[in-house]
Amino acid sequence: MTNSQVDYLIRNAYVITMDTNRNVFVDGYIAVDKGKIVSVGIDAECNLIAKKTINGKGKAVMPGLVNAHNHINQMLLRSSIDDRSSYVPNITGFMQKMVDIWSNATPDLCYKIVRLHLMDMMLGGITAVHDQHFTNYPNTNIDGTLEAIKESNLRAFVSRCHLSAESLPEQARENVQDVLKEVERLKSIWDNNFITITGSPINPTWVKTPEELIELREGIRDMNVPFDIDLSGASWKQTLIERGYTKGGAVKYCAELGILDQDVSGGKSFMLEPDEYDIWKETGMTACIVPLGRIRDELGPSTHHFLARDIVPGLGNDGPMGTPQSSIWQVMRHTYIADIVRKKAETLQGYTEDHHIELSPEILLEMATLGGQKHLFLGNDVGGLETDKFADLIMVDINNHRFYPHNNLRRIPTHLVFSTDVQDVELVMIQGKIVVEDKRSTIWDYEIVKNEAEAATQELLKMAGYESMLPSRTPGSSFNGWNYK
Template identity: 45%
Template structure:
């Protein structure tokens, strides 16, 4: 028999496959030809010929992480939440975003989004979601898609409709037809085996009427694209109440007929208790965004989804409110936050689904398998097995943070709790190595950071928003600290 040939083989790794049987090889190999996995198993079983070998002893190999809720260009506002006046509402936020991006074209947009993608991929994220709602000028999103195309990562990108006059300035308001035509044009130009463009209403608070929601859903169906809508309850319930509907957001959308198994329900929070079942029955995909859920509702509702057989993905949301882009942080917060919420539900005398306890394994499955389903990625992105897409990462666990090792009995737990983005050594998407030895193979990292810095400063100046920065320049005092 001819020996198996491969472009790349990784040998000697602690290999978490997340395949159908959830096999873990404590000393494993994984071989890739083109964009596909051609062999997985114990290291001793590899007897093929590979053009390139990565020796991975001391490293954990697992599927790439999927960030299932994000807004890529908002990295320009990273850290801003800390300086916001309390009570600044959604309309102020929307106006600020639109004012800023009005000053940018595709190139500025690409320079800023490259930085975000570089940060994400270096932390082990191989696929990302983007809801893009700053479409003044229209070519703005072209920069996002160009940066994604360059990055080698996978993505679901939503070109959003905004039409609610209470939220956005008149110039930003668009019609359903315009958004669908733009989406079709962008799909023509940018859709690939890695990137899918679709249209989204963000959430109903941003769209003026139910008719528009239904028309957008129908238009997206006609394009053959998945539908992306935030099913986030609390703001929505106020909007819907003002429009004369007393129930929840999920119930509202279900009645409109816009939810199905080709829908990503992003940012799933503040649901009414009966809405989880509606969600599960319709087969809607879910995404947990744990940042912000702690202070809004005591933690993400993960246990309620799991109890109904829904495995959500995990997202960080934009880094303007929660500066980290690390899915490792988001996964940990899913566990901490769900435990907190269960405790609060118990104290409130309403411990429904208290018996469901997510584990380390659950959140690792969410950030990989759950995310791939939520973003409707290539169906071959589904764990590490022969015939599947070669999307995986290596984490360097040869560090004090992962000891004592006890024959690796606690390695999976420590992987979740102790991994920092900087410990990610290698990132591979569709067989292409995007990060090696912790460095990007795609971009000159220093250049990406410098260009994003220049673009961001120019943009803030042009929009007159630099005065919103905290006074931490030489000679200034801020929060009792003096800057020299």
């Protein structure tokens, strides 16, 4: 392309393309027209003109980050780790709490809470997000979530979940046919080029019987959309043993049921039996690492076992109840640390297979972008920064003190993993539309989003009778040994 006018041109940037050849243009340009990348290369060779030219000097341009595992409406209880609770600390108690809170919600309250989470993620450089929505009482709660997602311009892979295990509160339990009807309803309203809606059991143990798992899988297969299921964890293996399955873990169990194939988004991938990584590879499923929860409960995720099998997992932070920050930059660091911890734990168990695999800055950046794209089945038009792909990209300030010294730019990818965070993201573009510019949302008013989320949260928790569980950090009270005046 020569001398024609394109919509956007970013000049003199450090362009990390993650294209097929993994080209990096240390002084590069990228041209965007009608939502797609039309040219990318060495800046000195750029002969294009644009309606809008953006100065990329001192900036890195790279594909948008993907949050590959999340529960978006949990923004309601962000940082709730120190709330008091009268609930039993197990899955029954957790789900009863969800029922008590969310059964008071309206789509409008959900919309206002979710919108804050979406804005938070976008300001941090996220261009695509996963959501497992399992608080469907009433059914219309999820419509508020989807309205906010549609407004945001984010790409989204949203699972309307099905729960039926007898350990769950009655209000949370449904039958498969009703859930499939709901998935159809949501698809008819919300499915578009940016949003894909599917159904999910969350994990194989939150559904009552294997027959139900198969029925749900077949129903989703008939809709011709990918299936979403979390597949791992020692606690789920224990539940399977109690139900009479003793041949292995959740992956083997689901593979034997015939519900795993290349159309499956295999979430929260950790604590597998040694032979299950090979089963995973054979099925062709995608994978996703959620490191912080795994540091807490399972001595780290097994990223190296996936990489050893040429599976590049996506990265997710899970819901804000347990992981208050929405930063995939932090998730990259957690993944790096957690893999070291996991290797040490495996070594103590006498298991050192795949320990030669190192998590380089380059592979962590690929997991945070390309791995997530694959996990969310975003399609062939979304990928690295190369001609004919959709322009889903971010621009990051690399000329601040956190990037120094960089030895003539030699350490930029390393600094992007270990020194960058949400505050460095200056511009976010999704399919050629600028949604964050000069660190501000172009979609929503920042103050309105913050304040309406605060008011909606207070209203909903008050209706649920939850106020007594909030930390007593109010004047005249004490909490954790501090006295509030």
